Amino acid sequence: MAKRSPEEPGPSAGARRRRRRRRKVERGPGEAAAAPKGPAMAAAPPRSAQEFSANWKALQELLKQKANSSNETLSTCQTSTKKKHPLPAGNGPEVPAINGKAGKAKPAKQTDSGSAKGAPPLAEPKSKRGATDKTLNGTKSDGKGCKEKKKNSNILKEKDDIKHKRRKAEEQTEQQPKEPEIWFDDVDPKDIEAAIGPEAAKIARRNLELETKSKESVEKVLVKEAASEGLTRAVAMDCEMVGVGPKGEESIVARVSIVNQFGKCVYDKYVKPTEEVTDYRTAVSGIRPENINTGEDFKTVQKEVADILKGRILVGHALRNDLKVLFLDHPKKKIRDTQKYKPFKQRVKCARPSLKLLCERLLNIQVQTAEHCSIQDAQAAMRLYTLEKKTWEAAVKNKSNNKNSKN
Numbered sequence: 001m002a003k004r005s006p007e008e009p010g011p012s013a014g015a016r017r018r019r020r021r022r023r024k025v026e027r028g029p030g031e032a033a034a035a036p037k038g039p040a041m042a043a044a045p046p047r048s049a050q051e052f053s054a055n056w057k058a059l060q061e062l063l064k065q066k067a068n069s070s071n072e073t074l075s076t077c078q079t080s081t082k083k084k085h086p087l088p089a090g091n092g093p094e095v096p097a098i099n100g101k102a103g104k105a106k107p108a109k110q111t112d113s114g115s116a117k118g119a120p121p122l123a124e125p126k127s128k129r130g131a132t133d134k135t136l137n138g139t140k141s142d143g144k145g146c147k148e149k150k151k152n153s154n155i156l157k158e159k160d161d162i163k164h165k166r167r168k169a170e171e172q173t174e175q176q177p178k179e180p181e182i183w184f185d186d187v188d189p190k191d192i193e194a195a196i197g198p199e200a201a202k203i204a205r206r207n208l209e210l211e212t213k214s215k216e217s218v219e220k221v222l223v224k225e226a227a228s229e230g231l232t233r234a235v236a237m238d239c240e241m242v243g244v245g246p247k248g249e250e251s252i253v254a255r256v257s258i259v260n261q262f263g264k265c266v267y268d269k270y271v272k273p274t275e276e277v278t279d280y281r282t283a284v285s286g287i288r289p290e291n292i293n294t295g296e297d298f299k300t301v302q303k304e305v306a307d308i309l310k311g312r313i314l315v316g317h318a319l320r321n322d323l324k325v326l327f328l329d330h331p332k333k334k335i336r337d338t339q340k341y342k343p344f345k346q347r348v349k350c351a352r353p354s355l356k357l358l359c360e361r362l363l364n365i366q367v368q369t370a371e372h373c374s375i376q377d378a379q380a381a382m383r384l385y386t387l388e389k390k391t392w393e394a395a396v397k398n399k400s401n402n403k404n405s406k407n
Contacts, residue, residue: 218365222379227262234261234313236382238374239322240285248279253325254287256305257374259382265375267308270295286371302326315385317355333400338384355380
């Protein structure tokens with residue numbers, strides 16, 4: 001800008017006034033916001049329409065900011081995952097300029113007690129533990145409600161367990177058929193046994209009075225009346241076993257029975273267990289704890305049985321198992337095993353026939369209908385042997401002669 005020379009006349013006072021007015025009119029809202037600030041300077045009232053519009057816009061922005069801040073606080077309260085970040089002390093939120101001033105919002109002044117001026121003191125929140133809870137009886141627990149609830153829950157659990165055990169026991173007892181349930185008369189006990197089980201068949205036979213008849217008929221077939229009760233050239237042996245070990249899979253001897261050639265019992269003893277019994281197998285073996293707890297010592301029974309078998313023909317069914325549990329051995333040429341006899345296998349068309357099957361097909365009698373009896377099983381094996389004694393012994397003799405001739 002060029003300097004005026006002192007000779008040139010300056011503008012008049014009226015011109016200066018007009019320039020000032022023009023500048024004021026030409027000023028915008030940005031220039032009004034850049035007005036000098038001062039602690040003692042007050043906001044001047046708006047004079048022109050532009051100043052009114054600038055203030056109105058600032059007010060609208062302030063209201064928008066307040067609405068946004070309230071929405072943000074609501075969203076942070078609803079979502080627990082977002083964390084609140086507290087504002088640094090002394091730095092309040094900026095407020096848009098009103099009447100040409102821009103500044104920061106001042107925090108409310110606090111009293112010595114910590115409450116804001118003009119606001120009523122806040123009520124102290126009640127603590128959960130300090131609050132007295134009422135029990136079911138209406139008495140106050142003073143924070144002991146949790147312990148009582150735990151005790152009550154434990155008691156309820158125990159009651160549920162007891163009920164569950166009782167229910168299981170009732171179900172097990174219900175599974176076994178009772179006598180009033182087996183009411184049908186014209187049904188073969190064999191069919192009942194196949195459909196329901198041996199216990200039901202036993203009840204049916206008892207109702208039909210077939211049990212006593214079957215026992216008498218079986219004894220008549222297996223035992224010869226008015227025969228010698230002493231030892232004979234051939235004897236039959238059978239053992240009952242119980243389970244030992246973790247799952248009761250291994251066997252030990254629990255009872256030994258020996259009969260002579262006429263079916264008369266010459267030896268029958270329970271054996272005291274040498275190991276802890278884990279499965280008595282009562283449904284099959286018929287052995288109960290009281291039978292073997294008062295039984296004979298194993299070594300004694302082993303010696304007595306060995307003395308009886310010495311020099312005699314030993315008859316039985318699956319004798320390998322019986323000799324194994326007794327830890328005894330017997331000459332092969334003096335063993336007559338009804339399970340291994342070939343003519344029996346051919347007649348019943350089975351590679352390893354059971355004693356029950358052989359008695360049904362060859363002797364027409366029922367054995368092993370419920371709990372097994374080692375005396376009856378030995379008698380049945382002996383009766384099968386005597387049924388084929390002549391041909392069996394002749395076959396054994398021929399076999400030994402053929403071996404001798406070859407040698």
